[in-house]
Amino acid sequence: MQYNTKNIKARAKILKTIREWFHKQKFIEVETPILVDYPDLSPNFNILSANITNLNKQKKYLITSPEFSMKKLLASELDKIFTITKVFRGKEENTNIHKTEFTMIEWYRKNMDYIDIMKDTENLINYLRLIKRKKSSTTYPRIKISYIFEKYARIKNVEKLSLSEFRKIIFAKNYSADKKLTYEQCFNLIFLNEIESKLPKTPFFLIDYPSELACLAKLKKNNPFIAERFELYINGVELCNGFSELTDGKEQLARFKKENVERQKINKPMLPIDYELCEKLNLINRAGGNAIGIDRLIMILLNANSIDEVMLI
Amino acid sequence: MANTITTSDFKKGVALIWKNEPYVIIDFQKVNPGKGSAFTRTKIKNCQTGKVIDITFKASEQVEQADLTRKKAQYLYEEPNSYNFMEQDNYEQVSIDKETLGEDGKYLKEDLEVYILYYNNNPISIDLPAKISYKVIEAPQAVKGDTSSTATKFITLENGLSISAPIFIKENDLVRVNTDTGEYIERCSTP
Numbered sequence: 001m002q003y004n005t006k007n008i009k010a011r012a013k014i015l016k017t018i019r020e021w022f023h024k025q026k027f028i029e030v031e032t033p034i035l036v037d038y039p040d041l042s043p044n045f046n047i048l049s050a051n052i053t054n055l056n057k058q059k060k061y062l063i064t065s066p067e068f069s070m071k072k073l074l075a076s077e078l079d080k081i082f083t084i085t086k087v088f089r090g091k092e093e094n095t096n097i098h099k100t101e102f103t104m105i106e107w108y109r110k111n112m113d114y115i116d117i118m119k120d121t122e123n124l125i126n127y128l129r130l131i132k133r134k135k136s137s138t139t140y141p142r143i144k145i146s147y148i149f150e151k152y153a154r155i156k157n158v159e160k161l162s163l164s165e166f167r168k169i170i171f172a173k174n175y176s177a178d179k180k181l182t183y184e185q186c187f188n189l190i191f192l193n194e195i196e197s198k199l200p201k202t203p204f205f206l207i208d209y210p211s212e213l214a215c216l217a218k219l220k221k222n223n224p225f226i227a228e229r230f231e232l233y234i235n236g237v238e239l240c241n242g243f244s245e246l247t248d249g250k251e252q253l254a255r256f257k258k259e260n261v262e263r264q265k266i267n268k269p270m271l272p273i274d275y276e277l278c279e280k281l282n283l284i285n286r287a288g289g290n291a292i293g294i295d296r297l298i299m300i301l302l303n304a305n306s307i308d309e310v311m312l313i
Numbered sequence: 314m315a316n317t318i319t320t321s322d323f324k325k326g327v328a329l330i331w332k333n334e335p336y337v338i339i340d341f342q343k344v345n346p347g348k349g350s351a352f353t354r355t356k357i358k359n360c361q362t363g364k365v366i367d368i369t370f371k372a373s374e375q376v377e378q379a380d381l382t383r384k385k386a387q388y389l390y391e392e393p394n395s396y397n398f399m400e401q402d403n404y405e406q407v408s409i410d411k412e413t414l415g416e417d418g419k420y421l422k423e424d425l426e427v428y429i430l431y432y433n434n435n436p437i438s439i440d441l442p443a444k445i446s447y448k449v450i451e452a453p454q455a456v457k458g459d460t461s462s463t464a465t466k467f468i469t470l471e472n473g474l475s476i477s478a479p480i481f482i483k484e485n486d487l488v489r490v491n492t493d494t495g496e497y498i499e500r501c502s503t504p
Contacts, residue, residue, distance in 0.1 A: 192369035
């Protein structure tokens with residue numbers, strides 16, 4: 001393979017600047033494990049496992065994000081932590097904006113919520129753009145999921161739809177005839193077919209997802225149908241996934257168990273639940289966090305056409 | 314029961330039914346929205362209207378395959394509301410409504426070989442050669458003094474089609490035309 005030295009140098013500089021920004025905000029950089037005993041249970045993920053086991057002969061899994069390790073650390077005395085790590089998503093095809101193996105920056109702030117973390121995200125990206133002598137600080141619009149579903153797909157109160165109501169809409173629109181559609185599939189069939197292409201190419205946050213789509217996020221106090229989750233889009237590319245963290249261990253355990261049931265329904269292996277995480281969540285009062293796909297961010301900052309141009313893979 | 318395929322069988326050129334109309338896949342890509350499941354973003358072209366649309370299917374969605382056949386045929390003649398062809402394997406005459414062929418009809422000329430696309434045994438469209446050569450029957454003299462190399466004029470071709478061409482084109486010349494854009498490509502000596 002041909003290495004693009006110019007991009008390797010530019011990537012190094014961006015990574016250095018990202019670290020610089022976090023250190024300036026007094027974040028502690030932590031190194032979290034890539035091989036873990038307890039992977040993310042999200043039914044959509046195909047978790048890769050390593051051909052090694054721990055002393056108890058349990059399987060080791062490759063992380064899809066450092067989230068569980070980070071949250072356990074947050075339960076200690078650390079208030080502001082970040083990590084830059086490789087993560088892995090099995091069975092997801094390599095495209096011009098996605099690779100099975102990619103690099104993630106993930107950070108958490110105790111006693112903060114998703115509003116604060118969106119501000120962090122903006123500030124970090126503005127800081128990175130400054131070194132590229134691009135436009136100075138800007139604020140990105142916050143667009144609510146319920147708003148775009150009503151505006152572009154004429155679906156009111158999407159977060160309140162039951163699964164059977166959502167399926168009916170999908171069948172009527174001919175996007176699928178599968179009687180076993182999940183809530184997430186219904187949501188994304190509408191989002192990908194009717195909404196995504198109409199969204200602005202300039203940066204914006206999509207916020208307030210239906211609670212079904214946020215296993216690890218906190219629900220809104222006054223509206224349990226909505227989770228305090230956000231994604232950032234730049235040039236039509238989804239860059240991050242952040243939220244106000246769920247810090248109720250009991251609720252988290254219930255959601256994990258539900259995910260395992262979902263996994264079973266779609267013939268995927270059930271995965272071991274991280275009970276230690278659930279216990280430690282109770283030690284955190286409030287927290288917000290975010291994860292950005294660094295390769296995509298670098299791609300955008302360097303105006304690259306494909307993720308291959310900025311990665312060594 | 315019609316044949317079904319799943320998104321893993323998707324290839325460029327595969328024909329499928331979407332909302333009761335036949336389409337051909339012209340491009341597709343796998344996508345995984347954040348923390349979402351797998352989807353296949355598909356660009357499909359309506360076999361009848363040529364309209365291209367984007368549809369995203371869930372991975373492994375069952376889609377009905379369209380029963381399409383292509384047959385080689387020769388263009389014969391025009392009637393007030395239709396064009397007439399002869400299928401080359403059995404010499405059977407086929408008449409297709411002008412409305413069905415739309416813009417494609419204006420590129421037809423006597424003896425032109427095309428492919429007719431049949432959906433459920435009804436002709437729905439034709440595949441024209443990408444380039445067709447025509448004899449020029451009318452080419453007005455260029456305006457005197459206009460010597461710029463980009464200057465063009467309108468010429469009329471043997472089948473009545475009128476296109477824009479460089480000013481050096483004369484009557485009885487042969488010219489090649491792009492049937493996708495309707496634009497002049499070059500002057501040629503042989504068809």
